[in-house]
Structure formats: structure tokens, C-alpha cells
Amino acid sequence: MEQPKPTKKLNIVMFPWLAFGHLIPYLELANQLAKKGHHIFFVSTPRNLQRLPKIPQNTSHLITLVPISLPKTPNLPLNAEATTDVGSGHGTDLLKEAYDGLKEPMRKFLEASSSSSQPLDWIIYDFSCYWLPQIVDRFGIRKVFFSIWFARTLSILGPLSELLKGGEGSWIELCTPPRRIPFEDKSVYFLPFEARILFEGLRMATSTVSDVVRYQGSIDGCDVIAIRSCMELESQYFPFLQKYENKVVLPVGLLPPSLENYPMDDTWQPIICWLNKQRKGSVVYIALGSEFEPSQDQLNELALGLELSKLPFFWAFRRSKLSPLVLPEGFEDRTRDRGMIWTSWVPQLKILSNDSVGGFLTHCGWSSIIEALQFGKPLVMLPLAIDHGLYARFMVHKKVGVEIPRNVEDGSFTGSCVVESLRLVFQDEVGQIYRDEAQKLSAIFGDKSLHGKYIDQFNDYLCDKQPSRSQ
Known part of the structure; x- marks a missing residue:
């Protein structure tokens, strides 16, 4: 009889953007990976960590919350650590500027963790920290860009850097399904007012860095792209994105939250x-x-x-x-x-x-x-x-x-x-x-079993592709 494959225990860092629409899915993924026996280091600001939902008892011993404080940033309101604290617009720009100030604290955390007896294997990160992959490479840690957006969004965001070079009127191209997608999908388009807002927002520099640069830097620097979606909804998009980005692209399922986590x-x-x-x-x-x-x-x-x-x-x-x-x-x-x-x-x-x-x-x-x-x-x-x-x-x-x-x-x-x-x-x-x-x-x-299988596949990939130095 074939012996079951031994389960590897990994040390994984998770570093989401400072918005609860990002923090919560990242925490849900952290819970799912902790159920596999991996140790998760969940990094965010002190106040954000305090406001997260309570971690389930069966995974709490495997999820370490790592607080890193934002640097003082001119005009950013006191105690503002998430988008919900500042609203949209200029407040979010200031928050991104502060987020960039986490570059050195993150480097120190990764350096200290990598020199420990149990070095880090993977880091799972968000769209805004375009500067992170270059730091991570120094320590031999493998990198996952985890998109909380579904695959259709990434299919449109990918070539935006080229679209933005086209000038003021280029937003009109967002109002029809992209020609580069090699199959028909009439639902992939923006209304004119949406396209203009998106186009101008992405062009706007935040601390000299636009969101297009942030997104593209995060994508370009990763080893694998994980997406909060599933084949049952977007079967054609995963092979398309894999070919387009020339990277492994994996669905992790929809991560439907459980009522059990809300006492x-x-x-x-x-x-x-x-x-x-x-x-x-x-x-x-x-x-x-x-x-x-x-x-x-x-x-x-x-x-x-x-x-x-x-x-x-x-x-x-x-x-x-x-x-x-x-x-x-x-x-x-x-x-x-x-x-x-x-x-x-x-x-x-x-x-x-x-x-x-x-x-x-x-x-x-x-x-x-x-x-x-x-x-x-x-x-x-x-x-x-x-x-x-x-x-x-x-x-x-x-x-x-x-x-x-x-x-x-x-x-x-x-x-x-x-x-x-x-x-x-x-x-x-x-x-x-x-x-x-x-x-x-x-x-x-709502099929927890279905989405659990996607987590199983993602877990298998992380274990199979862990850094060669790991045991």
C-alpha cells in the first residue's frame, strides 16, 4: 500500500494592504493555511490587528499577529491605519505614503526571521507593496501575489501601464471587452464614468508612485499569482492569465467565511x-x-x-x-x-x-x-x-x-x-x-467542500515548491 505523503510544515508571512476588504480575505486564507499545520505570521499595524475578527481557537496557536507601526506622515489623521479611517481620495493617498514607510521595518522583520532556527518559506503579499519582492529576494523566501480581486479584474489591470501611455482619451478602451482576451465575454467592460475614474485614479501618483506601478511591480516580482476565485466561475481566465503573465496562476477558491467565526x-x-x-x-x-x-x-x-x-x-x-x-x-x-x-x-x-x-x-x-x-x-x-x-x-x-x-x-x-x-x-x-x-x-x-479542495491544491503547491533550504 502506498504511504501517504508526509505533511510539510511551512513558515508563511502574510502582508495585506491596509483596507479591511483586503485584511479579512487575507486572514481567512491564513486560517485555512494554519489548518494545514503551517505557522502564519500575519503582519499589519497594531490598530488593524486589534480590529480583526477573532481567530478561531483551532488555529490561534499557529497564527502570530505581528504589529508594525506606520511612520508619522504629514496630514495623515492620528490613529488612521486603514482606509476606513480616512475615507477615499486624498486620505487613501496619504495612507499609501505611510505604507511605503513600512519598507525598512519589514526588511528588519524578514531579516530577523530568516536568521532564526525556523526560517521563512513563503510570503503572501498584496498589490500596494511594489517594493517588497526585491527585499524578499535577499532572504531566499518565495513569493505569492494574492489577489483579492477575481481573475477578470487582473485581465484588465495587466496591460494598463501600456494603456496609460496613450493619453487622456485612452480610457475609452476600457468601455468594451479587451481585444487581447481570446474568447468572448461581453460582461468585461466599464461604463464611461467608471472608466474615467479608474483611468485618472491609476494615473495619479501617490508619493511619486502610481497604482499601476504598485500593481505591476507586485505582479512582476512574484513567483506565483493566487486569486480569490474558482474554475466554476472563471475557467477560461486562469490559463489566459498564466500565459499572459508568464507565471503560475492558481485559484484558491472563494474563501467563503463561516458563521462559526462570528460568535x-x-x-x-x-x-x-x-x-x-x-x-x-x-x-x-x-x-x-x-x-x-x-x-x-x-x-x-x-x-x-x-x-x-x-x-x-x-x-x-x-x-x-x-x-x-x-x-x-x-x-x-x-x-x-x-x-x-x-x-x-x-x-x-x-x-x-x-x-x-x-x-x-x-x-x-x-x-x-x-x-x-x-x-x-x-x-x-x-x-x-x-x-x-x-x-x-x-x-x-x-x-x-x-x-x-x-x-x-x-x-x-x-x-x-x-x-x-x-x-x-x-x-x-x-x-x-x-x-x-x-x-x-x-x-x-457556499460550497465549503469545493473551496476546501482549492485550498488543498494551493497547499500542495506551497509544499512542493518551498525553498530548497527548507526541511
């Missing part, structure tokens, strides 16, 4: 009491993420649409301290009998799992979509920035929801468009297809 606490009690009073499938859950905000005009129209819809809703209306956004005067009073507005952190996964929630009005962050569809919740989509539009087009293609109609030139929309979208997904007979297809797709998004 009951005082925050949950008033929420569950309210949800349990609502009719099954009737509640609109609204959350627009923590990194990007709508304009005040967009917020006003969104609130108007909710008010006119007459649907019960739970709105996770959490803003940074610097946010100028305010709800329309009298909105809370007029909707008090059927709506709950929550201004602090909420256990989103638990809310989405509740039977009273019939759908999710979302900004289309990938993590939020994964959380909703693992429970079969249809989507009303209001993409706000970066790659959100790509997710929205793909979900529309999958018939699991609708986008709120918008002016394609400036991104504006009306309250009546919000009402129509909500009623279509929640009430109208013609919208039953979205409710049905969301339930069907939950068979992929």
Missing part, C-alpha cells in the same frame, strides 16, 4: 430581535462598504428610493469620522416604522444569513458578493469605484441581480431608479428569475 455578542442582540420581527424574505439589507462613499446627491437619491419603495430595510450606514455625508433631513423619522439604520460595525454575514433578508443592495465589493450569494441572496447593485463595475456586469450576466440604472457619463441616478430596481428584485413576478438564480449560484458560492 454572539451584544451588537447582535438588537439586530436579530428586529430582523426576527420581519416577514421572511422582505428586508432589504444595505451596505456600501468602508472604502468608498457615494456623493451626497447619490446618497439623497438612494434614501429617497428606499423611502418610496415602502420595503422594510436594514441600513449599515457606517462612515469614517472625516465623512461629510448625512442622511436627508427627516428620513429616519419617516421610515422608523419599517427601517433600522445602524451606524457602527455590523455582523454582515449573520445578517445576510437571516431568513428575513430577501436581498442585498451592495456596492459590489467581491467579499460582499461572496457573502450574499453563499446564502442565495439576490443583488441590487450600485458599484462605486475601481473594479466594482466588473463584478456588477458579471452578476447581471449570471442573472442574480440588477444594476440600478445610471447616467453612464456621470454616474448619477434617481430615486425612481432605486425603487424600480428594488421592486424588481424583491416583489415583481418577472424578477423571480433573480431570486431563483441566486439560490442556484449558492451551490457554488
